[in-house]
Amino acid sequence: MVTNAVATPTENSIVSWCKQEFQPSRLFPNLISGGVTSVLTVIESVSYAALIFSGAMASDISTGIAVTLTSAAVAGLVMSLTSSYPGTIAVPQNKIAPILALIAASIVATMPEGATHEQVLMTVIAAILLSTLATGLFMTALGAFGLGGLIRFIPYPVVAGFLAGTGWLLLLGSIKAMTGTAVTWSSIPGLLATPVLVKWLPGLAFAVTAHTLMRRWKHFLIMPGLLTGAFVLFYSVLFLTGTPVHEAREAGWLIHTSASGGLWKFLTFHSVVQAEWSVVIAQAGSIASILLIGSVSILLNSSALELASKEDLDLDRELKSAGIANIATGLAGGMIGFTSLTITGLGLKMGVRSRLVGLVTVLSCTAVLFLGAGVLSYFPEPIIGGLLMFLGMEFLTEWVFETRHELPFSDWCIVIMILSVVGLFGFLYGVLAGVVAAIVVFVLNYSRVNVVKHELTGGHHRSNVDRPPRQQRLLRERGEQIYILKLSGYIFFGTANHLLNQVRQRVENSQLDVLRFALLDFRDVSGIDSSAVISLVKMNQLAVKSGFALVFTHLPDSIRTQLDKGRLCELEDRGCLDFADTDHGIEWCEDQILISEGQQPRKEEIRSLAEHLEEWVPGALEWPKLEKYLQRKEVPEGETLIRQGDIADELFFIESGQVSVSIAASDGESIRIRKMGEGTVVGELGLYLNQARTASVVTKEASVVYRLTRESLKEMEDANPQTAAAFHRFMVRLLAQRLLHTDNTLKRLLE
Helix, strand or coil, X not given: CCCCCCCCCCCCCHHHHHHHHCCHHHHHHHHHHHHHHHHHHHHHHHHHHHHHCCHHHHHHHHHHHHHHHHHHHHHHHHHHHHCCCCCCCEEECCCCHHHHHHHHHHHHHHCCCCCXXXXXHHHHHHHHHHHHHHHHHHHHHHHHCCCHHHHHHCCHHHHHHHHHHHHHHHHHHHHHHHHCCCCCCCCHHHHCCHHHHHHHHHHHHHHHHHHHHHHHCCCCCHHHHHHHHHHHHHHHHHHHHCCCHHHHHHCCCECCCXXXXXXXXXXHHHHHHHCCHHHHHCCHHHHHHHHHHHHHHHXXXXXXXXXXXXXXXXXXXXXXXXXXXXXXXXXXXXXXXXXXXXXXXXXXXXXXXXXXXXXXXXXXXXXXHXXXXXXXXXXXXXXXXXXXXXXXXXXXXXXXXCHHHHCCHHHHHHHHHHHHHHXXXXXXXXXXXXXXXXXXXXXXXXXXXXXXXXXXXXXXCCCCEECCHHHHHHHHHCHHHEEEEEEEEEECHHHXXXXXXXXXXXXXXXXXXXXXXXXXXXXXXXXXXXXXXHHHHHHHHHHHHHCCEEEEECCCHHHHHHHHHCCXXXXXXXXXXXXXXXXXXXXXXXXXXXXXXXXXCCCCCCCCHHHHHHHHCCCCCCHHHHHCCCEEXXXXXXXXXXXXXXXXXXXXXXXXXXXXXXXXXXXXXEEEEEEECCCEEECHHHHHHCCXXXXXXXXXXXXXXXXXXXXXXXXHXXXXXXXXXXXXXXXXXXXXXXXXXXXXXXXXXXX
16 A cells, blocks of 8 residues: 555544645645636536437436536545545546446437336436446455456557547547537438537537647646636627527527526435336446446556556555445446546646545535536536547547557557447447457467477486486487476467477477477466367377377376366376376386386396496596495485485495485475486585585485495595596596586576
């Protein structure tokens, strides 16, 4: 949560907060900023009412204004007190108003025959209140469950398409608000007729002027100045033409409110009782789209406000704040409202970040709601419609034209597609197209992600089994027969098919040794879907046909269960080769290669330690001279040769048998890091570095070992320096080979 510099009533006592905010140095800037934001909030509220209550509903504009001002007052009060940004101004939403206008028009067209005008009005109000309450509950739930970060998962082109569609609806709605005629192909000739043209051309002139100036200069006083200038110009024309105000109102140039005095009515009860709820329920799809658009919009506005204010906002808190605000607004009879980025940003540009600005705006809206019906009747329709048209132009410019230079062409086409669907078929279909586009974008983008994190061969990545030089050379030569794929992420139908094709290409690659083993490492795989199971079944079919073994390692129980359900392990009576870890899986593959080459991977022909050493340093280390410094020992299975944490004072040559090198994990389990057999050396690092043992060594079967202590090594160096030098060369060669193998593996992993 953000720690704001401005104290709030919930953070300190109300008395101390008031003392701080009502200091002259803070009070006057707050009042001036609150006055400016109040005027803009009232004008925007009236413009959205004119948009929703237009056409057949135009006579109910006063009720519409009551709905929008209720939203500005109630939502503004709640969010100004609870938002994580202290200067938040909440208003009815320009992104939601066009959808509510479509719902209102649809309700008017689908009401049963014989329905009274009052029933139609209350049904429209009921739909508005239902959408407000549902959105409030949805936002509150998202915030309560900490899902504010969901905005990060919606593809940017889809969001841009929604907002571009909103701009288009605002543009069309502004013409309907000024003329009373909806824009359709058939109505275009009528809209271009002179008596109607003069109704919306002034609004267009205002919108173009505002759009041009606001794009050229970013000063916060431009919009208040334009509105003031437009009011003065309008009434100057009335004065110069000698047109009385009441005649201008009757001609449709001014808002015609039937109310006098106060506007507010308790609409909730009346709408519940008189509404035709079957018609409201028929709008469920559009209301559902409002839930989505509203939740996305509050998060988008909050994210943009973060950038403008250079503060980190708590998105979950913003969701809960907006959710509670809309629940209260719905119960009071208002439409959806939450943070206005433009008006809140205006206060920010004026250098004010105080909750008092929001409270002043709320008081102003409340005063107009209860006392100002007469004042609103002097609002010119062209200015209200022009403001709506300006907002539509801003949306289209920002999300259609500017994104053309910000997005790849394919992403920009998604924006245009959603906009086109909204324009041709309606907003609900645009939302559906956006959801489909989001799914397609996700699938296409994720399919490009290769689930193969690393592609290795047995020559690059060996098991942690120390083998005699002869076997090591053989495994290096035959290493390409083992194909190792380290997988990561979630494997679904797109990526699974790519994985299958990758294995198939390796099988068909005639320039490499014939594939004998394909090892899939699932350590970093989060899950698979049913299509991935089918692809793995096909891979096993390919393995049977081509004669290679399919090996799985690090299989989680959940994925193993899915593979069992897919009957993967029953194919052609071929059991699943499933190993706990990749090390054991590679070891098995290496053992099979050695067996096929006529060698026993675990026990070669009986050879002495002298013969093993001769392989490492031919002719350099004379066994009789070395043997007298060693202690031969026959060790049973399960004997601990070296214990983790002990002082290192010896090393062991293994003549026969096997030992396992392991470390103790934090959870108490033992993790094998190496297995060593005939002709290998264990414990040399601790002896040379004179440090505590970092791992334990336990015999896996009865073994014969030779022990060299620190004292014996010192004696060898003093009494027989040539033998000691040969011994050290042997150890350097052994360690260098291990280091080279590790280096090659790391290089391959980093490619």
